[in-house]
Amino acid sequence: MKRPSLYFTEAHDLFRQSVRQFIETEVVPHTDEWETNRRIPLSVFQRMGELGYLGLPFPEEFGGVDADFWYSVVFLEELARCGMGGFTTAVSVHEYMAINHISKAGSYALKQRYLIPAIAGEKVAALAITEPDTGSDVSAIRTTAILTEAGDAFIVNGAKTFISNGTYGDFATLVVKTGGATSDTGGKSGGLSLLVVDLDSVGITRTKLNKIGWHSSDTAEIHFDDVRVPADNLIGQLNKGFYYLMESLQLERLVAAVMAVSGAQQALDWTLAYLNEREAFGRKIGTFQAIRHKIADVATEIEMARQFVYHTCWLYTQGDVVVKECSMAKLAASEMQKRVVDTCLQFFGGYGYMEDYPIARAYRDVRVGTIAGGSSEIMREIISRIVVDAVAYKPVYDGAETKA
Ligand SMILES: Cc1cc2nc3c(=O)[nH]c(=O)nc-3n(C[C@H](O)[C@H](O)[C@H](O)COP(=O)(O)OP(=O)(O)OC[C@H]3O[C@@H](n4cnc5c(N)ncnc54)[C@H](O)[C@@H]3O)c2cc1C
Numbered sequence: 001m002k003r004p005s006l007y008f009t010e011a012h013d014l015f016r017q018s019v020r021q022f023i024e025t026e027v028v029p030h031t032d033e034w035e036t037n038r039r040i041p042l043s044v045f046q047r048m049g050e051l052g053y054l055g056l057p058f059p060e061e062f063g064g065v066d067a068d069f070w071y072s073v074v075f076l077e078e079l080a081r082c083g084m085g086g087f088t089t090a091v092s093v094h095e096y097m098a099i100n101h102i103s104k105a106g107s108y109a110l111k112q113r114y115l116i117p118a119i120a121g122e123k124v125a126a127l128a129i130t131e132p133d134t135g136s137d138v139s140a141i142r143t144t145a146i147l148t149e150a151g152d153a154f155i156v157n158g159a160k161t162f163i164s165n166g167t168y169g170d171f172a173t174l175v176v177k178t179g180g181a182t183s184d185t186g187g188k189s190g191g192l193s194l195l196v197v198d199l200d201s202v203g204i205t206r207t208k209l210n211k212i213g214w215h216s217s218d219t220a221e222i223h224f225d226d227v228r229v230p231a232d233n234l235i236g237q238l239n240k241g242f243y244y245l246m247e248s249l250q251l252e253r254l255v256a257a258v259m260a261v262s263g264a265q266q267a268l269d270w271t272l273a274y275l276n277e278r279e280a281f282g283r284k285i286g287t288f289q290a291i292r293h294k295i296a297d298v299a300t301e302i303e304m305a306r307q308f309v310y311h312t313c314w315l316y317t318q319g320d321v322v323v324k325e326c327s328m329a330k331l332a333a334s335e336m337q338k339r340v341v342d343t344c345l346q347f348f349g350g351y352g353y354m355e356d357y358p359i360a361r362a363y364r365d366v367r368v369g370t371i372a373g374g375s376s377e378i379m380r381e382i383i384s385r386i387v388v389d390a391v392a393y394k395p396v397y398d399g400a401e402t403k404a
Contacts, residue, residue, distance in 0.1 A: 007310055012074050019078040022051065027082045034216040035361070038208070039168060040090050042124065049121025054095050058103050062111050063119040069317045072096070073258055073310075080262035083358040085365025086216030088259055089372075093164045094118065096255045097248070098125035098173045101194055105236030105244055114171055114196055123170040126199070128160040128222060129245065135162070136378050138175070138192070138245060143224060145176035145195055147231065154178075154195060154234075156203075156227040162372070166220025167208045171198050179239045192241035196233045203227035213364030246393075249374065250326040254316060256373045257309045257329035260337040264302045267337075267362050271295070271344040278349070291347055298340050305333045323393045324386045331379035334369035341366045 008016075026047060034040050048054050056072050058064025065071070076096075080088050099118045102110050117123040134140040143158025156176060163172065179191030199206065205223040236244055272295070275286030285291055312325040341362045345352040352359050370376045385391045 007070055007314065008074070009070075012070050015071055016074045016078060018051075019053070019075055020081070022048075022053075023078055023082045027084075027087060031082075031084055031216075031358075034087065035084065036215075038215055039218055040087055040216055042121075042168075045091075045094070045121035045124055047121065048091065049119060054091075054121050055119035056095070057100070058115065058119055062103070062115045064103075069313060072255075073313055076255055076258045077262040080259040081266045083266060083361065084216050085263070085362070085368075086214040088263075089164050089214055090124075090217040092255050092259065093127060094125045094169075097252050098127040098165070100248060100251065101127075101173045101235050101244060102196065104248070105194075105240075106196070107232065109232060110196055110235065117170075124165050124168065126163050126165040126169040126172040126220075128163045128166065128172040128197075129175045130160060130162045132159055132161045132221070136375060139242065141175060141177060141192065143174070143176050145178050145193065145229065147178075152231050154229045154231060156195070156197065156224045156229055159221065159223045161221040162209065163220045163222055164214075164217050166199070166222050167206050167218035169199055169218075171196055172222070173235065175241055175245065178241075191239050192245070193238050194235035194241045194244055195229050196235060197224075197227065197229050201227050201229070211368075213361070213367060215361075247321075250316070250321075250323055252373050253326040253330035253379075254309070254312060254322075256369070257305075257326070257333040258313070260330075260333035260369055261302060261306045261309050263362065263366065264298075264305070264333075264337040264340040267341045267344045267359060268295070268298055268302060270357075270359055271298075271347050274348055285347065294343055294347075298343055301336050301340060305329075305336045309333055321393045324383060327374075327379045327382045330374060331376050331383070335376060337369055338366050 027044070045054070052065045053075055055064035056067045056075055057069065058066065060066050076092060079091055082088060099115055102115045106115065114123065114125070118125050129138060129141070131141050131143060133142065143156065143160065145154035145156045147154055154176070156174070160166070160174070166172070174195045174197045176193055176195055177191055178193040199222070203225040204227055205225070207221045209219045209221060211219055275291065275295070276284055278285045309329045312322055312329045315322045315325055341359070345359050345363050348357060348359050351357050354360055
């Protein structure tokens, strides 16, 4: 009999089967088309909306499912098994990085206008933090949003880059500078706010970027030239953006870690199948000890990362501030996935280098895992501040507005 999981119930297992079937029948067959077109059709977002996948963590009031966090873990694990880092990114950025800010701190009106259509898959969202001159140092961003004299709108000027869903997406949760770096606005890290911006607004220019991997996701550089944004598109409080971001980045890192472990497992699964097919010197290559021992190392690395990531997910569900563990999980899992995919590709021999084999795409896609969403160096900085300097973090959100 199967031992009960510490984390997943039978209902989670059933949900996993349904997501797996969706990925196998409605996503994987489109891999070549979406990767070649460098684009995911809106229809697949709409389909995921219909199935409830895009609303898992959000309140029912706004079309969400209000499911416990383990449903999201299942969804992200299955998503990452599609073998397209681009698709996985586009969906996870939309659901777990861009619209969660609106759900957590946005006004009721913002939720009506943006959260509901995003959960339904009618509108695709981006999260725009990084700028051409600054990425890791979020406090140094320069895109400004200045309130008009009438106080009814912000005028936005500046540029963002490397923005996933930025080319074809409908709106962005945009990080802007709204105040100087004074003690009133929270010192160096203050003066940042989050605005919801329609990406077809007058004054916005979007340029699609060419990437090594993640081909199916569109990544944009976005310029803002006197873009008028209604004042009530502000998410939460003015000048509180840095703190909102710092808290939500924990979820972003946890999501990245969950997907990295699952992506590594997928690479191992492809490899195990190949070891049983391919022969050399009259034997299946899976019988060579040199390969078997490497596979043992890979399986061990994946399992260790998985258990730590699950433990961190559990801490997260307890409402703990898990800055240290989320940073460790992102660091360990993304570095592990990079090593695992490289090792696995080796055992495909020359075929591993051919585009027809998914391991080749995984090799291209995995490289950015230790850069995007906070680089490994930044994860080490955060962890060392907590471990060496005993820096402590506190919760930020003081309750979301859910009623009109
Ligand atoms: C495909 C892709 C998709 C992305 N999607 C998004 C998105 O949707 N939204 C978004 O806002 N951003 C996105 N990003 C941006 C990503 O988060 C940044 O690239 C990342 O945070 C690093 O910032 P940077 O590129 O400016 O590098 P920099 O900050 O310029 O860093 C350059 C190098 O210096 C290192 N470094 C920087 N500071 C330190 C330090 N204090 N100590 C040690 N080393 C340091 C970095 O680790 C890195 O190796 C995406 C990036 C890519 C490539």
